[in-house]
Amino acid sequence: MRRSQVQARINGADIDFLCEPRQSLLEVLRDELGLTGTKEGCANGNCGACSVMLNGRIVNSCCVLGVEAEGAEVTTIEGVAHGDQLHPLQQAFLEEAALQCGICTPGFIIGAKALLDREPNADEQRIRHWLAGNLCRCTGYDKIIRAVLRAEEHMQEATKA
Amino acid sequence: MEAFAYVAPKSLAEAYTVLANGKSSQLLAGGTDVIVQLREGRRHCDQVIDLKHIPELMGMRWLPDGTLEIGAAKPLAEIYEDAEVARRLPGLIDAASLIGGIQVQSRASLGGNLCNASPAADSPPALMVLGARLVIGSSSGTRELPVEQFFAGPGRNVLAPGELLLAVKVPPPGPHAASFYLRFIPRNEMDIAVASAGAFLRLDATGGRIEAARVALGAVGPTPLMSAGAAAALVGQAPTREVFEKAGAAAAETATPITDMRGSAAQRRHLVSVLTIRALEGALQRAREAR
Numbered sequence: 001m002r003r004s005q006v007q008a009r010i011n012g013a014d015i016d017f018l019c020e021p022r023q024s025l026l027e028v029l030r031d032e033l034g035l036t037g038t039k040e041g042c043a044n045g046n047c048g049a050c051s052v053m054l055n056g057r058i059v060n061s062c063c064v065l066g067v068e069a070e071g072a073e074v075t076t077i078e079g080v081a082h083g084d085q086l087h088p089l090q091q092a093f094l095e096e097a098a099l100q101c102g103i104c105t106p107g108f109i110i111g112a113k114a115l116l117d118r119e120p121n122a123d124e125q126r127i128r129h130w131l132a133g134n135l136c137r138c139t140g141y142d143k144i145i146r147a148v149l150r151a152e153e154h155m156q157e158a159t160k161a
Numbered sequence: 162m163e164a165f166a167y168v169a170p171k172s173l174a175e176a177y178t179v180l181a182n183g184k185s186s187q188l189l190a191g192g193t194d195v196i197v198q199l200r201e202g203r204r205h206c207d208q209v210i211d212l213k214h215i216p217e218l219m220g221m222r223w224l225p226d227g228t229l230e231i232g233a234a235k236p237l238a239e240i241y242e243d244a245e246v247a248r249r250l251p252g253l254i255d256a257a258s259l260i261g262g263i264q265v266q267s268r269a270s271l272g273g274n275l276c277n278a279s280p281a282a283d284s285p286p287a288l289m290v291l292g293a294r295l296v297i298g299s300s301s302g303t304r305e306l307p308v309e310q311f312f313a314g315p316g317r318n319v320l321a322p323g324e325l326l327l328a329v330k331v332p333p334p335g336p337h338a339a340s341f342y343l344r345f346i347p348r349n350e351m352d353i354a355v356a357s358a359g360a361f362l363r364l365d366a367t368g369g370r371i372e373a374a375r376v377a378l379g380a381v382g383p384t385p386l387m388s389a390g391a392a393a394a395l396v397g398q399a400p401t402r403e404v405f406e407k408a409g410a411a412a413a414e415t416a417t418p419i420t421d422m423r424g425s426a427a428q429r430r431h432l433v434s435v436l437t438i439r440a441l442e443g444a445l446q447r448a449r450e451a452r
Contacts, residue, residue: 004167021167021209024196044197046351048264057238057267063196064268065189067167068211111263132350133262 008069010035011079019066026050028066029076037077039103041135048134051107052076058114060133077106080113088158089113089151098147100138108134112148116155124149162200169211173325176215177300180323184208188325190218190234191268193261194277217327218272221246227333229253230296233272233326238263240271250331251447252340252359256287259344262351272326275311278318279353281380281423285312286359287342288329289377289387296328303327309377312384337372338363339451341443344379345432354380355424356432358412360440362400362448371395376408376437381416381429388415391437405441409434 003018010033019028026043029035029052041049043062050061053075080087089109092098099105108131115122115130122130127148128141136144166184170176180186184207187195198204212218218234221243229250231240237257240246247254260269260283274284275295285308293308300323308329313319320326334340344357357379363372374395376388390411398404418429 020164022162022164022199024200043200045193045261045265048262051264054267057236058264059267060193060264063191063193063265065167065192065196065209065211067169068189068192068213070169114263129350130263133264 004067006067006070008071009073011075017066021065021067023066024062025052025054025064025066025069025074026061028069029061029074032066035076035078037106039106041103041107046135047104047107048111048131049104049107051110051134053110053114058111075110077110080109087113087151088154089116089148092147092151092154093144096143096147096150098139098143104134104136104138108136108144112151116148116152120152120156120159122152127152163202163205165199165206166208167211168208169214171214173215173217173298173327174300176210176212176325177298177323179208179210180325181300182208186210188212188276190270190273191236191265193265193269194273212272212325218325224330229331231271231329231331233275233328234270235272236267237269237271238266241266249333250291250340252287252291252334252342252361252444253331255342256283256359259283259342271329275308275329276318276320276326278312278314278316278384280312280315280383280385281354281357282385283342283344283354283357283379285309285385286357286377286379287340288331289385290340290342290359290361290375291331291334292361292375293332294330295326296330297324298327299324305330309385309387314383334361334448334451335363337366337368337448337451339444339447340375341440341447343436343440343443345436353423356380356416356418356429356436358433358436358440360437360444362395362441362444364400364445364448368449369399371398371400371404374408376412376440378412378416378433378437380423381418381433383417386415386417388412388437390414395441400441400445402438405438406434408441409437412437 041047346352376391
């Protein structure tokens with residue numbers, strides 16, 4: 001099958017890439033663009049490990065075709081930190097030891113960021129409900145929730161300051 | 162995944178032309194079902210037609226009579242985040258906010274959920290009790306049909322070759338009326354219904370008598386089912402627990418459940434009765450609050 005040319009804005013940079021229509025956005029990110037921070041978990045839309053932002057909404061990139069990204073804005077885990085400065089969520093995940101094997105972590109951080117960007121005062125129940133589409137087989141979730149709450153606190157303080 | 166071509170028509174006319182080009186097609190809205198099915202080899206096609214660049218399929222508007230017309234490919238999150246939709250049609254939000262996690266809701270559409278025709282899908286019972294109608298288009302015009310006539314069996318709908326599902330039309334419930342939808346799943350979120358029920362009630366002005374009622378069931382038959390028996394047990398009666406229990410028993414009679422990995426036929430039949438009663442209680446509370 002002929003490869004299609006696609007133009008998208010990925011992590012703030014205008015990117016041209018070629019892909020086959022059957023390639024998922026996840027495959028394009030990892031295999032064509034070398035952005036391997038986004039992980040493949042289930043490849044069927046259940047686990048959220050491949051979560052990315054697409055035009056301001058969080059999606060499973062395994063359930064998006066790469067060609068659908070034409071003209072779109074995509075943010076992956078690689079676009080979350082500012083240079084060497086970790087995002088408060090990344091810092092909090094480290095401090096709370098909110099990861100073990102790490103496969104689900106980029107999806108959780110993208111997911112939590114999507115929530116806190118919209119709802120900076122989300123409570124624990126809201127966070128747990130929002131993150132229901134992200135599965136973790138290691139942590140039992142409590143450390144992840146604690147990390148998100150801690151990051152939320154830091155982000156609120158930073159806003160006040 | 163097998164190779165296919167990708168086409169993104171910008172108008173309905175263009176879409177109908179592509180549909181008629183002799184190639185086998187799969188239609189793409191949110192992709193949360195069809196992309197997985199293509200990857201797993203459960204569906205095959207020469208071309209995937211992405212419908213999201215057709216304005217008619219992505220819009221949402223209130224018609225003069227208070228009907229909400231929702232483009233078939235509009236993402237669920239855009240529907241349930243609309244405060245006016247949430248206020249006027251909470252029974253639709255029950256289902257739209259329940260399908261998958263937030264990642265799925267960013268993409269998945271009512272049209273996709275309907276066309277995928279899973280017997281366990283959440284939106285059909287919710288739409289059936291609301292009296293929703295579907296607008297189906299082809300190069301020769303459009304037709305409308307009640308949503309409950311859209312399903313032909315597990316994974317099958319009544320769209321003919323060359324036809325597209327364009328929109329879902331949800332009429333206003335009217336005064337003293339409301340609907341409610343719920344399902345049973347073994348987890349708290351992110352699962353497929355073991356059984357589900359939607360209910361619609363319209364009360365008289367005193368609130369003491371049921372003027373109209375509809376009950377629809379999911380995951381307990383080859384298609385979503387309307388329970389005429391449950392409706393008959395309700396109309397003309399007072400909205401009491403006793404009457405709701407009779408309707409629940411009638412709904413369980415309508416169900417034709419199977420035993421599979423999600424639950425046994427006996428459990429499902431029991432669930433239908435319980436869920437119907439709860440859906441009726443939810444609809445009753447909303448109808449009493451509705452003005």
